[in-house]
Amino acid sequence: MKRHALALLLLLAVPAGGAAPAFAQGNEAGDGIGAWTKAGPVEARLVSAVRGTGDLTALPLGLELRLEPGWKTYWRSPGDAGFAPRLDWSRSGNLGEATLSYPAPHRFSVLGFETAGYDTAVLFPIQGAPATPGKPVDLALTAELLVCSEICVPQTLDLALALPAGPADPSEVANDVARAQALVPKGPNGLLRIDSVQGKGSSLEVEATAADGFVTPDLFVETDPALTFSAPKAVFSDNDRHVRLTLTVTDPxxxxxxxxxxxxxxxxxxxxxxxAPVTASAGSAAPTPGSVGLAAMLGVALLGGLILNLMPCVLPVLSLKLMSVVKHGGRAPAAVRAGFLASAAGILTSFLLMASALVGIKAAGGAVGWGIQFQQPLFLVFMVVLVTLFSANLWGLFEVPLPRALADRLGGDGLAGPFATGMFATLLATPCSAPFLGTAVGFALSKGPVEVYAIFATLGVGLALPYLAVAAWPRVAGWLPKPGRWMATLKTVLGFALMLTAVWLLSVLTAQIGEVAAATVGLLMAALVLALWVGRSARGAARTAGPALAGVLAVAAFAMPAAVGPSAGAAPVVSDSKARWVPFVESTIRDHVAAGRTVFVDVTADWCITCQANKKLVLNRGEVAERLEDKGVVAMRADWTRPDATIAKFLSDHGRYGIPFNIVYGPGAPDGIALPELLSDGAVLEALGKAAGKSS
Incomplete structure (x- = not known):
């Protein structure tokens, strides 16, 4: 009954006949600023971000209000009482339409009544459209406002603003209009995220996350038919980065x-x-990265790291793993155990180093994610040089002998090789996300350093589990054939297989620094192998000159990205699919959905092998490709080969920090249906059907 009681007070507070309208005096021609018009405790004016209409089809306008101390006016959904501004543009000339937007409101709690609105001052952005572009526009607005203090008084103001047909140069208030537009709440962003919404009778429970931590969070709920809600009760966690807000309907x-x-x-x-438009779920809310405990997520991380062994990402390192295994054939159990433990230690060390790098980048305010090192040209060159050297080592072109004392300490043939192999295998296995791995990484990167180190260490243990299993039962290695001449042939073959990895890395580098620069790096690597071969075959001083020249060529390769630049000549995204892929523009997704279309978003990168597998096996063939070609489907491709803050924000808004990431929007799923990392025809077709509002 609060609404009816307060409405009666409002009527009693209004003088008989209501408030007389106040009229504007106009504006100086061409300045884009209307005259202030005062009515009781409020004054208002019309403003424009441009001085003239030019050839614009959309005019950035604004309704600016100033209120005397202690007075307020209302938001579009005022709460327990009040009403939003009522605008009449019918007296305007050459104005097709005008749409008013609302900046984020404040909450006013008085005597148990909850209302939402503005005090002191507010500028409402208005998107105007001239009926005939290029002609003058004469704005004439009758605005009905309710302003309240201890009493409430409706006020009517007549405002005017003339925009000539001159150039659309910025006015003195252009920055004010732009700032007001920025304060209008929009869809997902990288600062705030609504994770889950749960309805329990007349209570609403909302989980939310803030990238930089919450200070004074508030939540406003709009329903149809309208319901009024209490002020939310907040429970904070994760250093105030996560909050649970609980509201109840005040008159259920x-x-x-x-x-x-x-x-x-x-x-x-x-x-x-x-x-965010949402639908409240029933029962227990689905677990989100902000609400799942660390212990449970460690189990997810362990499983994700183990599954990574089976992902397409490991294809480039199969030669290293195979060579690591066959070397132990016929060896004593103690030596087998030591070698496999060294490889596992190398894997774990790599994960901890990655965790340290991500913690440092995150602390510095940079974008973080799984596999983002492959966006950096210098890292790609480093990997190309390293792979080339591994291949040359397998071909017997060079060896790096350890000091005798160190070799004895590491155990016979040495554990440095298996340790380095584990580290290197990890680096090459990180350019894509496996099932469960993306969830674990998303949890870690949304938390603090402790969680990052714990999750990444567990991921490393998961990836190293096959090595640890052999270390636990070293007699398994006894089933392997003993080393012999056949290993020389195998090493040569595996060396060429590893060189294919270098070719793939060069193809990724092409997207970063262009074809000519990447090809130059490739030629330098060919010359490096040739120099090592000549040095290996030569005698005397020439034997030393070969490795020295190889070192110079490696340094020259590192200089290439700096000389060319990280994006010069970058290759455009080319799709071999039938689908009419369009570039990713997040702001258009809601418009497509409103028009009844289904939007399929594919976040991919040239360095993501699982992404390429998804394209070849699912997206680019069969019924899925035909559905993506349908006129009612918009296929969007977000290319994350190079750093892109917009794509990084889109991923983080959905709790993801790695790729592949695919999500489907539509009239039946305005908030999107996220797909698993490994796509299947059935999963994609089902999501497209649900998003379109049809059964699959």
Whole structure:
């Protein structure tokens, strides 16, 4: 009954006949700023970000209000009482339409009443459209506002602003209009994220995450038909980066259940805000990265690291793994155990080094993610040089002998080789995400350093489990054939297989620094192998000159990205699919969905092998390719081969920090249906059907 009681107070507070309208005096021609018009405790004016209409089809306008101290006006959904601004543009000339947007509101709690609105000052952005572009526009607005203090008084203001047909140069208030537009809550962003929404009778429980931590979070809920809610009760966790907000309907009807009800949520924290259309779920909310415990996520990480052994990502390192295994044939169990433990230690060390790098980048405010090192040209050159040297070593072109004392300490043939192999295999296995691995990495990178180190260490243990299993039962190696001449042939073959990895890395480098620069790196590597071969065959001083020249060529390869630049000549994204792939533009997804279309988003990169496998095996062939070709489907491709802050933000908004990532939007799934890392025809077709509002 609060709404009816306050409405009665409003009527009693209004003088008989209401407030008389106040009129604007106009503006100086061509300055884009209307005159202030005062009515009681509020004054208002129309403003424009441009001085003239030019040839614009959309005019950036604004309605600016100033209120006397202690007075407020209302948001589009005022709460327990009040009403939003009512605007009449009918007296305007050459104005086709005008759409008003609302900056994030403030909450006012008075005597148990909860309302939302603005005090002191507010500028409402307005998107105007001239009926005939290029002609003058005469704006004439009658605005009905309700302003309240201890009493509430409706006010009517008549405002005017003339925009001539001159150039659309910025006006003095252009920055103010742009700043007001930036304060209007929009869809997902990298600062705030709504994780889950759960309805329990007349109560609503919302889980949310803030990248930089919450300060004073507030939540406004809009439903149809309208319901009024209490102020939220907040429970913080994860150093204030996660919050659970609980609200209740203030005047519930008998039997009210919010589960399954569509609503719009506006989450506000200071100057940050996000708006999201959602449907409240029933029962227990689905676990999210912010709400799952560390112990449970460690189990997910262990499974993700183990599955990584079976992913396409490991194809480039199969030769290293195979060589590591066959070397132990016929060896004593103690030597077998030591070698496999060394490889496992190399894997674990690599994961801890990656965790340290990600913690440092995150602390410095940079974008973090799984496999993002493959976006850096210098890292790619480093990997090309390293792979080339591994191949040359397998071909017997060079060896790096250890000091005798160190070799004895490491155990016979030495453990440095298996350790280095484990580290190197890990680096080459990280350019894509495996099932469960993406969930674990997303959890870690949304938390603090402790969680990052714990999750990455567990991922390393998972990837090293096959090595640890052989170390636990070293007699398994006794089933392998004993080393002999056949190993020389095998090493030659595996060396060529590893060189194919270098070719793949060069193809990724092409997208970073262009074909000519990447080809030059390839030629330098060919010359490096030739120099090592000549040095190996030569005698005297020439034997030393070969490795020295190889070192110079390696340094020259590292200089190539700096000389050319990280994006010069970068190759455009080329699709071999039938589908009409369009570049990723997140802001257009909602428009496509509103128009009844289904949007399939594929976040991919040239360095992501699982991404390429998904394209070859699912997206580019069969019924899936035909569905993506349909006119009612928009196929969007987000290429993350090179660093892209927009794509990184899109991934983090969905709790992802690695790729592949595929998600489908549509009238039946406006919030999107995320697909698993490894795609299948059935999963994609089912998601497309659900998103379109059809059964698969």
């Amino acid at each position: 009807q008998p039997g009210l259940d919010l589960a399954g009800r569509a609503m719009t949520l506006t989450l506000v924290d200071g100057d940050k805000a996000v708006e």
